[in-house]
Amino acid sequence: MSATESAIASAEAHSAHNYHPLPVVVASAEGAWMTDVEGRRFLDMLAGYSALNFGHGNRRLIDAAKAQLERVTLTSRAFHHDRFAEFCTRLAELCGMEMVLPMNTGAEAVETAVKTARKWGYQVKGVPEGTAKIVVAANNFHGRTTTIISFSTDAEARADYGPYTPGFEIVPYGDLTAMESALTHNTVAVLLEPIQGEAGVLVPPPGYLAGVRELTRAHDVLFIADEIQSGLGRTGKTFACEHEGVVPDMYVLGKALGGGVVPVSAVVSSEAVLGVFRPGEHGSTFGGNPLACAVGLEVIAMLETGEFQERAAELGDHLHRELGMLVGGGAVETVRGRGLWAGVDINPSIGTGREISERLMERGVLVKDTHGSTIRIAPPLVISKEDLDWGVAQLRAVLAG
Incomplete structure (x- = not known):
């Protein structure tokens, strides 16, 4: 053998x-x-x-990880550490946002985005408790947790895991008419991949993302862009939403944010949105740990030059x-x-x-x-x-x- x-x-x-x-x-x-x-x-x-x-x-990412390994790798969020503030500040700036909530995996970040949207809906928008609705697209892939597969249309990912989490409405990807029909007073967010990766790298029709942005603004609904696969240089821009000049209310990031070295993910948004959290209401032992922040900071520095985005566009x-x-x-x-x-x-x-x-x-x-x-x-x-x-x-x- x-x-x-x-x-x-x-x-x-x-x-x-x-x-x-x-x-x-x-x-x-x-x-x-x-x-x-x-x-x-x-x-x-x-x-x-x-x-x-x-x-x-x-080499840049490995060197950043090695240097941090010699100093401190984990504190938990019970304490501050000297890489956390810089990581959050620099990532917020890269995204043109104000606040960052670091997690580990993409699925954790999506779960965090769902919780954020619901809490924002109840505390800020005034949606009646227990009625918040999030609109998603058919053929989506946002992860494999119980809540996330509850709004999957992939039978292989969803079968035999019920009962499923309620509060989601699925509409066809790329269909603005269906999207508008799904929005109600109780809708707190629209969660979309700017390009659907697992579905086969599906690019939406021109104007779709811009149309979703207009609809969400008109209905006081958060636009959450899952850029876990499409973001951080992959499509020739820092974010795939940029191809239509769209800035969502919230970015969900992961994968490349950890540079292929450690799992790093984050939800990035405004203070008005992420400011709904209070101590003890959400967290993660490893989220925002020193090693993750050190690697993530190097990733951000590499993206700030624009060279990787340009390379992805040309190639x-x-x-x-x-x-x-x-x-x-x-x-x-x-x-x-x-x-x-x-x-x-x-x-x-x-x-x-x-x-x-x-x-x-x-x-x-x-x-x-x-x-x-x-x-x-x-x-x-x-x-x-x-x-x-x-x-x-x-x-x-x-x-x-």
Whole structure:
């Protein structure tokens, strides 16, 4: 039995089967490349679902983490620490907001956003207790907690976990008429992904986000943008909302905020919104810990220069031109996305998304499938143009059979 087979067999025997990974066992990684336990190299075209926007082992981020590891890693929020205020201040400034509530994972940040919106609705808007409603979009993916899957339309993510949390209304993504019809006095928030990642990198129709912004203002409703995957440089802007000149009331951030080093997430908003919390009403032992803040500060510093956003925009234009050339030949039906992020719909007669992913793995490229015959492409923003072209060439070869 090979080292790969042995590691996979052990994992299958001793870990819950809540994931179905590709049969590769990564041992090390640098930049846009990963090496498995047998020494084979793979081009990472997934980047940890955007958690690795700055690449594997980014020296600036590793150095920031190492320096903090020598000082203090955790205090809990029972005490102040010397990285917390700067992290909150700098992240608020990056977002053009006023206050930050740090958490750890994306799902925790979404849960925090839901709680914030409800508390704001009762304390500020004056919604009757127990009646707050949040409008969400079909085909959303905001995490896997019990509350979050309560408003999922993905049967695989939702089945067998009831009873479900009430208080959510689901409308079609991209449909402003349906959105307006769903808004009532008891609506406290609209929660949306500016681009739906898990659904297959779905970009909404032009003007949709701006239209949602207008509707939420008119109805005194918070607009919450889940930028956990789409934010922090991925689409060629700091935030995907910027492509329509939209500033939401609240950003939900995660993944790349931790630089691929530690889990870091946050809700960022105004004092009028996040100011509803009082001590003891919400928290997290690890949220805003010194190590997380040190890494997050370095991520913010890297984004402040704009170089990663520019790189994602330029390489993204190139990526979409190359992928667009695959459409019309019978193998690829549609390509969607923005920046260094693409969803590629494969003709089912060519293979499922999983099968295409496995064939690409055999050629040294790692991507991941979603929803049948769609594959997602989201390389680290540090990928070279040459490596990007090589990755697309492998896809072209796989599709050619």
